[in-house]
Amino acid sequence: MAEKIGVAEIQTVEKETTNRSRARALRAHLTAYGFLAPAGVLVIVFFLIPVVLILFMSLTNLSSSNFTADVAKWQFVGLDQFERLFSDQFVRKIFFNTVFYIVVTLSFFNVGLGLIVSLLTTHIDRNAGFVFRALWILPRITSPVVYILIWKRMWAEPPFGLLNQFNELVGAPAIAYQSEHPWVFVILVNGFIGLSFGMIIFTSAIESIPKDLMNASLVDGSSILQRIRYVIMPLIRWPLLFVVTYQTLSLLTSFVEIQLLTDGGPGLYRTEVWALTAYHRALSNYFGHAEWGYGSAFAIVLVVIGVVLAIVYMRVFRFSELVDEPKIEVL
Amino acid sequence: MQSKSVPVPVSSSQSPPTFHLPDLVKAVRLGLLTAAGLALIAVVLLVVIQPAIGSLGIEETFTSVLARFILFVLPFVAYIASTGTVREWAKGHFPRAVLIALVATIIIFAVVSVGQYLTQTGPFSARPSLQFSLSQVDNGVRVDALVPGGVAEAAGLRVGDVITAIRRNPVDLETLQMSINQSQEDDAFRLRFLRDGEEIQETLRTVYVAEPDPSGLLSGFVIATIFTVAVILWPGGWTPYVILIALLSPLITGYIWVIIATFSFRTHGIIPLDSSDALSLQAFTLNNWRSIFEGDIAGRIFDIWPILLTSLGIALIMTFVILLVSSMAGYALSRMNFKGRRTFLSFTLILHGFPAITLLIPIFVILLTLGSIPIIGEFVGFGKVGGIAMVMVAFQLPLGVWLMKGFFDNIPWDMERSALIDGASRFRTYWEIVLPQIRPGILALGIFAFISGWNAYIIPQTYSIGAGFNNLPVFINDLIDETAPVNWNQVAAVGLFQLIPIFVFFIFAQEYLLNIYAGGTKGSS
Numbered sequence: 001m002a003e004k005i006g007v008a009e010i011q012t013v014e015k016e017t018t019n020r021s022r023a024r025a026l027r028a029h030l031t032a033y034g035f036l037a038p039a040g041v042l043v044i045v046f047f048l049i050p051v052v053l054i055l056f057m058s059l060t061n062l063s064s065s066n067f068t069a070d071v072a073k074w075q076f077v078g079l080d081q082f083e084r085l086f087s088d089q090f091v092r093k094i095f096f097n098t099v100f101y102i103v104v105t106l107s108f109f110n111v112g113l114g115l116i117v118s119l120l121t122t123h124i125d126r127n128a129g130f131v132f133r134a135l136w137i138l139p140r141i142t143s144p145v146v147y148i149l150i151w152k153r154m155w156a157e158p159p160f161g162l163l164n165q166f167n168e169l170v171g172a173p174a175i176a177y178q179s180e181h182p183w184v185f186v187i188l189v190n191g192f193i194g195l196s197f198g199m200i201i202f203t204s205a206i207e208s209i210p211k212d213l214m215n216a217s218l219v220d221g222s223s224i225l226q227r228i229r230y231v232i233m234p235l236i237r238w239p240l241l242f243v244v245t246y247q248t249l250s251l252l253t254s255f256v257e258i259q260l261l262t263d264g265g266p267g268l269y270r271t272e273v274w275a276l277t278a279y280h281r282a283l284s285n286y287f288g289h290a291e292w293g294y295g296s297a298f299a300i301v302l303v304v305i306g307v308v309l310a311i312v313y314m315r316v317f318r319f320s321e322l323v324d325e326p327k328i329e330v331l
Numbered sequence: 332m333q334s335k336s337v338p339v340p341v342s343s344s345q346s347p348p349t350f351h352l353p354d355l356v357k358a359v360r361l362g363l364l365t366a367a368g369l370a371l372i373a374v375v376l377l378v379v380i381q382p383a384i385g386s387l388g389i390e391e392t393f394t395s396v397l398a399r400f401i402l403f404v405l406p407f408v409a410y411i412a413s414t415g416t417v418r419e420w421a422k423g424h425f426p427r428a429v430l431i432a433l434v435a436t437i438i439i440f441a442v443v444s445v446g447q448y449l450t451q452t453g454p455f456s457a458r459p460s461l462q463f464s465l466s467q468v469d470n471g472v473r474v475d476a477l478v479p480g481g482v483a484e485a486a487g488l489r490v491g492d493v494i495t496a497i498r499r500n501p502v503d504l505e506t507l508q509m510s511i512n513q514s515q516e517d518d519a520f521r522l523r524f525l526r527d528g529e530e531i532q533e534t535l536r537t538v539y540v541a542e543p544d545p546s547g548l549l550s551g552f553v554i555a556t557i558f559t560v561a562v563i564l565w566p567g568g569w570t571p572y573v574i575l576i577a578l579l580s581p582l583i584t585g586y587i588w589v590i591i592a593t594f595s596f597r598t599h600g601i602i603p604l605d606s607s608d609a610l611s612l613q614a615f616t617l618n619n620w621r622s623i624f625e626g627d628i629a630g631r632i633f634d635i636w637p638i639l640l641t642s643l644g645i646a647l648i649m650t651f652v653i654l655l656v657s658s659m660a661g662y663a664l665s666r667m668n669f670k671g672r673r674t675f676l677s678f679t680l681i682l683h684g685f686p687a688i689t690l691l692i693p694i695f696v697i698l699l700t701l702g703s704i705p706i707i708g709e710f711v712g713f714g715k716v717g718g719i720a721m722v723m724v725a726f727q728l729p730l731g732v733w734l735m736k737g738f739f740d741n742i743p744w745d746m747e748r749s750a751l752i753d754g755a756s757r758f759r760t761y762w763e764i765v766l767p768q769i770r771p772g773i774l775a776l777g778i779f780a781f782i783s784g785w786n787a788y789i790i791p792q793t794y795s796i797g798a799g800f801n802n803l804p805v806f807i808n809d810l811i812d813e814t815a816p817v818n819w820n821q822v823a824a825v826g827l828f829q830l831i832p833i834f835v836f837f838i839f840a841q842e843y844l845l846n847i848y849a850g851g852t853k854g855s856s
Contacts, residue, residue: 028667031757035663036675038656039728046694046725047682053693069699093388100389117578120571132575134841138582140848141833143786145804146826149811150585153592153819160819162584165600173459173513183391192582200845253686256789260808270390275688282692283793292692299689306686314680 051303058082058296064289081297090269098273101186102251109191110247111240114198119228121199122206133203139193148260151189182262182271189257194250198243205239206232245313249306255279274302351427354417358435362413366443369405373398402452406443410436410555414562421563428563436559440552454547457539459514463488467504471495471525486535489526496523511537589830592823593619619824628810628825629818641716642802642829645791646784648720653731653780654773656724661735662761666744676736683729691793694722698794719791719800720784727783731776734847738772739765775843778836785832803829 033040053071058081060074068074085091117136121129139147155177158164164174177185209232217227255275258264264272264280272280282295376398384391413435421428447453462481465472471493477484496502497510498521510520520535588601595603595614605613626634663669664676698718742765750760766773788804795805807829810822836844 028757029669032663032667032669035659035667035757035761039660039732040675042656042721042725042728043678043682045697046722047685047690050690050693050697053696054689057693057696069696069703071696096387096389100384100387100391104393113578117575120575124568124571124575128572130841132579133845134837135579135583137841137844137848138586138837141782141786141837141844143804143807143829143833144788145808145811146589146829149807149822149826150589152811153588154581154585159599162588162600163581165602168513171509171512173515181392181396183393184396187393196848200848253688255688260788267390275686278688279691283695296692299686299692302686303689306689307681310681314677 054296054299057293058300060293062292062296063294064292067290067292077293081293082300084294085297085301090272093269094272094274094277097269097271098252098275100183101190101273102248105187105191105194105251106244106247108187110194110198110251111243113191114195114243115202115236115240117195118199118202118206119232122203123224133196133199136192136196136199140196144256144260147193148189148257151185151261155185178262179266182266186258186261186271189261190251190254193257194247197247197250201239201243202236205236209235241316245309245316249309249313252306252309253302274298278302351431354420355431355434358413358416358431359438361416362409362435362439363442365412366405366409366439366446369401369408370446373401373405376401406440406551406555407558409439409443410559411562413439414559418563418565429560432559432563433556436555440555444548444551448543451541454544454551455541457541458544459511459516459518459537460540460542461511461520461535461537462540465494465504465507468493472502472504472507474524482535482538486533488522488524488533488535492524492526492531494522494524495530497521498523589823589827592820593827595619595820597820619821622821623824623828628821629815631810633806638801638803638806641800642785642804644716645720645723645787645802646781648717649723649727649784650777650780652720652724653727654777657728657731657735657776658766658769658773659761660728660732661737661739662765664732665736665739666747679729679732683733687726687789690726691790695794698722715800719787719794722790722794723784723787726790727780731780734776735769735772738769742768771843774840775847778840778843779847782833782836785829 056071056074059076059078061077061080062068062074066075117132121132123129153160154162156162156164157176157178158168158174161177163177167174175181213231214227217231218224222230253275255273258271258273258276259279262271264270264276269277278295278298280295281290281298282292283290376394381394381398384394414432417428417432417435444453448455451457461483462478463474463483464476466475467473472495474483474488474490474492474494477488477490494502494507497507502510514520514537516537516539518537520537521532522535523530523532525531584601588598591601591603592598594616596606596616596618597604597614599608602610603614605611622628623635626632664672701718702715746764746768747760750764751757755764786804787802788808791800791802792805792808795801801809803825807822807825810825811817
């Protein structure tokens with residue numbers, strides 16, 4: 001009869017089902033890897049392999065005089081490049097330049113003015129606020145070359161410089177900005193770009209505060225300033241931390257604008273930062289010839305600092321929350 | 332129960348008395364406190380922080396510029412603080428408010444001026460001077476008196492000399508005074524003057540002298556009073572707008588300069604000038620714009636079309652490849668559970684913060700190697716559009732993947748489930764069902780990728796040395812870098828040319844831009 005199914009038959013059916021689902025799981029895995037493959041290839045070729053490669057490079061004496069793309073021909077010199085790095089007479093200056101640059105730009109612009117602009121634009125007419133925030137995006141979407149072109153005209157000497165024209169207008173003496181205040185401009189240039197990031201993050205944080213909370217405090221008699229201090233500020237502590245850590249990494253690795261504006265000068269390493277030094281040593285003829293090995297050593301130190309900061313950042317933001325289980329199991 | 336009799340102040344809710352001392356005290360106290368606080372910050376900056384930074388080997392002027400800025404705004408902030416307390420009750424008691432505010436301001440002004448005198452700042456600061464006093468006479472500027480031991484005396488000037496010109500430029504009292512005011516320490520002034528009919532030339536060098544400037548003090552006083560009244564009358568709603576506009580104005584002026592410079596022969600600052608140094612319609616021209624297409628800027632011959640095509644090529648390849656690759660990867664990461672998922676996700680997050688310079692150096696070698704592979708090497712090698720585009724795609728990949736994953740995470744998966752149950756393949760589900768649902772996300776990432784490709788500078792620059800490769804930004808940088816003098820107006824024209832798509836995106840796609848540039852945060856906007 002149909003109901004009478006033997007144990008052996010059940011087992012076969014079960015085994016077939018397990019086999020089928022195993023095959024299906026395998027197929028599903030392969031599909032997943034298939035989707036990931038293009039990204040995976042790019043990541044391996046342009047991230048993983050370069051990282052390994054630069055580790056090797058920093059242990060060689062590769063320079064433009066003995067340059068070859070054939071890895072086998074590189075000459076290993078052990079930790080010589082690193083010894084050289086740490087005993088370089090300018091390393092101390094470049095290091096502190098970098099710290100100064102990050103601390104000042106971050107506190108005054110990325111966080112400071114970013115917060116101020118987001119507070120201001122959320123307290124005025126909604127559309128007007130939007131326009132102002134949109135205008136602050138301009139530096140970010142402008143090519144660095146054109147952006148620095150504008151700044152170079154701003155700090156130019158009279159009669160061409162825009163700032164010096166303003167000085168003339170108010171009766172102040174002309175100032176040779178490029179030679180006297182390079183750091184101020186490096187900070188301004190990068191700060192104006194960085195400001196937009198903090199501004200966006202803080203604005204979305206402020207706008208996501210429940211309207212009832214915001215209205216209640218005003219109804220209870222607090223002034224706008226008091227509301228900012230007691231309602232808004234405590235609620236943007238996480239976004240604040242996020243902006244600080246993210247922008248620290250960002251500023252640590254930024255060097256293009258500085259290279260275009262002052263190229264580390266004027267004078268000896270006056271505005272040189274660590275990432276720029278790595279670029280100068282390894283890739284440009286700044287010193288007459290490119291020293292790939294030495295520049296790589298600089299880059300490796302930068303990576304170490306960056307990785308440490310990134311790990312701290314992930315810990316602080318409870319990375320596991322972001323990587324929670326996907327919505328659907330494999331069918 | 333005994334009720335304590337508390338003396339009720341008579342004045343509080345009755346008609347206002349003509350003068351209420353506590354209000355004044357409050358205003359003055361807050362004003363002076365603010366002034367003292369700001370002064371303290373400036374002092375700390377100059378005396379503690381600047382030397383500390385200098386001792387680390389950093390040569391910077393940021394701290395001193397900041398300190399000087401604080402000292403400049405100090406009186407004004409103090410006036411705002413003191414008058415601010417008056418504003419609270421100014422409505423209906425206007426005359427009394429103005430009186431108290433002005434008295435407070437006068438007191439604060441006096442205190443601040445004393446402070447400026449003691450520290451030799453403001454109107455008491457050292458200013459450039461040639462150490463003589465002058466007056467205007469018919470044929471020039473007469474030297475009325477000489478400071479004994481000063482530079483004018485040491486150079487041989489005498490009382491009665493009539494200055495006629497600086498070098499070959501005739502001067503009157505006003506221009507001479509202005510030139511001196513705008514000079515730096517030790518600037519040379521070659522003065523021509525008449526003595527007993529004889530024309531003599533002497534060179535004087537300016538010196539910084541701390542002389543009290545009574546006119547400066549007076550004008551400061553007048554400004555303070557006007558400012559105070561303005562603060563009382565100020566419509567509070569204006570403040571955010573004024574601050575925002577003030578912060579933005581340097582930036583906007585810069586962009587306006589690009590536009591004006593493109594269409595004029597020469598500009599002094601932001602003003603276009605014609606051949607007679609005047610602002611007129613003759614100052615405007617389309618020559619700069621034309622020179623882009625004619626291929627000749629200041630003697631340098633070039634062809635704009637290959638450059639333009641290269642820029643476009645990079646931008647389009649980037650857009651297409653990033654959208655395809657990150658949406659596929661994002662879909663897999665969002666929808667499927669597989670071994671290595673967590674690793675891949677954490678990996679992309681770490682990569683996102685990876686220093687670009689660390690990758691730029693070895694990728695040089697990788698591109699050279701790739702270039703030597705037959706067939707593929709033609710597209711993806713060193714100095715080729717494909718290679719450069721691939722590198723840029725790889726750099727943007729972490730952001731793109733996270734963004735796409737975020738967008739996918741927010742799509743309910745009912746439609747996919749039914750499609751899969753009906754037997755559609757994963758890829759078909761992804762392509763035909765899910766992808767159309769995240770159109771805004773695709774648009775946003777696509778715009779971002781295009782802009783990144785169009786603006787690319789450092790990667791094309793680094794990987795095309797000697798390969799004769801040019802995209803617009805690299806070309807513009809080349810124009811500026813020339814050792815020959817630069818025609819900034821023509822460079823501005825090329826710059827504007829490069830900015831056109833940016834402006835277009837800016838005008839039509841602002842929300843997308845704002846969303847995408849906060850990128851990398853927990854998934855979708």
